[in-house]
């Protein structure tokens with residue numbers, strides 16, 4: 107059984123896949139406790155991987171993209187069963203992780219790592235994109251973990267706040283080969 111917070115069908119608002127329709131599966135619980143966290147990842151239901159796949163089909167029809175998010179989706183051991191079941195159903199699985207839980211992932215799974223603390227080197231090495239939250243400062247201390255690979259690195263202003271946006275834009279302009287800006291565009295258009 108997987109502890110689930112919510113499932114909904116929307117559009118990816120952030121990062122490299124911005125604008126792409128996707129079913130979001132928010133798994134409950136997180137192994138970290140960030141001060142700025144505003145996500146409700148409390149448990150609303152316990153479902154099997156097959157039940158979650160059925161719900162994805164019901165909400166998203168043939169939508170190829172499914173995003174596992176949290177909380178920390180990889181903190182639940184059964185998340186591997188869910189990834190397997192979704193891939194068997196023909197879905198392209200994306201994972202939004204804080205990168206602190208080492209898990210081996212199939213090569214076709216897209217991994218977004220947004221490091222907060224305890225970043226695991228295996229997950230830094232596996233990341234397809236990096237999302238750094240700009241909250242009063244650009245957390246440049248994480249950059250060294252990703253330097254060996256040319257992985258897209260997004261600066262995302264926390265809460266879409268003006269001061270954080272200004273910091274992110276200035277940093278991206280200073281280092282245009284390294285950074286791209288990621289805004290929470292779904293919030294601008296009033297969708298989840």
Ligand code: SF4
Nearest residue numbers: 136138139140143177
């Ligand atoms: S890692 Fe993400 S979900 Fe977990 S507490 Fe931090 S911001 Fe919230």
